[in-house]
Amino acid sequence: MSIMVGVGKGAQAGVLIRDAQALERMEKVDTVVVDKTGTLTEGRPSVTAVVAAGGIDENELLRLAAGLERASEHPLARAIVRAAEERDLAIPAVTGFDSPVGKGVLGTVERRKLAIGNAAFIAEQGVETSGLAHQADRLRDHGATAVFVALDGHIGGVIAIADRIKQNARSVVDELHRQGIRIVMLTGDNMTTARSVADSLGIDEVHADILPADKHALVEKLKAGGRVVAMAGDGVNDAPALASADVGIAMGSGTDIAMESAGITLLQGDLSGILRARKLSRATMRNIRQNLFLAFVYNAAGVPIAAGALYPQFGIVLTPIFAAAAMSLSSVSVVGNALRLRRVKL
Numbered sequence: 001m002s003i004m005v006g007v008g009k010g011a012q013a014g015v016l017i018r019d020a021q022a023l024e025r026m027e028k029v030d031t032v033v034v035d036k037t038g039t040l041t042e043g044r045p046s047v048t049a050v051v052a053a054g055g056i057d058e059n060e061l062l063r064l065a066a067g068l069e070r071a072s073e074h075p076l077a078r079a080i081v082r083a084a085e086e087r088d089l090a091i092p093a094v095t096g097f098d099s100p101v102g103k104g105v106l107g108t109v110e111r112r113k114l115a116i117g118n119a120a121f122i123a124e125q126g127v128e129t130s131g132l133a134h135q136a137d138r139l140r141d142h143g144a145t146a147v148f149v150a151l152d153g154h155i156g157g158v159i160a161i162a163d164r165i166k167q168n169a170r171s172v173v174d175e176l177h178r179q180g181i182r183i184v185m186l187t188g189d190n191m192t193t194a195r196s197v198a199d200s201l202g203i204d205e206v207h208a209d210i211l212p213a214d215k216h217a218l219v220e221k222l223k224a225g226g227r228v229v230a231m232a233g234d235g236v237n238d239a240p241a242l243a244s245a246d247v248g249i250a251m252g253s254g255t256d257i258a259m260e261s262a263g264i265t266l267l268q269g270d271l272s273g274i275l276r277a278r279k280l281s282r283a284t285m286r287n288i289r290q291n292l293f294l295a296f297v298y299n300a301a302g303v304p305i306a307a308g309a310l311y312p313q314f315g316i317v318l319t320p321i322f323a324a325a326a327m328s329l330s331s332v333s334v335v336g337n338a339l340r341l342r343r344v345k346l
């Protein structure tokens with residue numbers, strides 16, 4: 001009953017609870033693991049610089065890149081496509097598209113073999129990125145993500161994409177700290193970019209350049225170390241970690257897979273929902289304990305009285321009518337107490 005009221009209350013406050021256990025465990029959480037892109041940041045990144053190399057012109061690079069990225073759902077991909085549209089470039093079609101999660105994209109555009117992604121991914125394609133490494137690092141210093149573009153086996157350039165940090169991210173991190181919670185950031189993005197974001201938010205621990213399977217492994221490791229872990233994320237790459245955390249929290253602005261893997265979804269990806277979920281969890285669990293207490297008291301008193309415990313001394317016996325009333329009254333008081341939860345301010 002309390003859980004039902006709690007779930008309803010959460011829904012009103014933009015905290016959608018799919019799994020009652022998530023609500024139960026949320027109050028015990030001592031570690032919050034967060035994904036960067038789309039969770040701490042808006043997830044609406046935009047292109048801030050295009051650096052072309054190897055003789056290709058900047059617009060041409062962006063046009064081909066957009067052709068490949070149009071097939072991807074990744075926020076970085078959408079930024080590249082939007083940038084090309086803003087420059088009125090005619091975006092070509094792609095064939096043989098592939099997107100290894102957390103690495104980048106591959107495909108053929110206008111008969112040219114294209115790959116876009118992080119340095120490791122481009123290196124996997126046998127393409128040297130070191131010529132542009134310095135440029136890329138300079139772009140990353142301000143929190144931008146630098147992705148490399150490989151064209152027919154040669155480096156074609158680097159594109160910087162920046163994503164604004166969510167406006168309330170800092171205050172949510174601060175409040176979680178006040179509650180004694182440790183905050184760990186996980187990202188498939190580069191360490192320089194990750195650090196810049198983590199430092200500006202005061203995050204305790206950063207893991208960068210990691211793959212989806214590593215996110216999952218890290219959550220498992222924290223759990224094995226005795227921590228109660230909530231994981232917040234938005235992407236396909238976060239789904240395994242969301243499913244294995246004690247409490248999975250998906251951003252409503254994110255992918256369906258993330259939401260399906262998580263016990264809690266925050267409407268509009270509003271991070272302060274994490275704080276509301278905790279408050280709700282505490283209130284709900286307190287309410288459940290009160291109800292157990294109420295039911296216990298009724299039974300502890302009622303059962304002996306009904307059995308005639310007070311008869312020898314006081315001549316009191318329970319008439320069946322009174323017993324029936326007491327019985328219902330115990331349920332009524334539990335329900336009544338559960339309904340009190342509706343008055344909790346989130």
Ligand code: ADP
Pocket residue numbers: 035036037038069072073074076077099101102103104105116117118119145146147186187188189190212235237
């Ligand atoms: P996060 O963990 O921050 O959400 P992802 O795991 O989705 O990031 O991506 C990790 C990295 O892989 C990105 O920083 C980028 O370098 C690269 N990447 C992934 N998808 C794409 C794409 N569609 N286009 C370019 N690069 C990509």
Ligand code: MG
Pocket residue numbers: 035036037038039233234235238
């Ligand atoms: Mg993400």
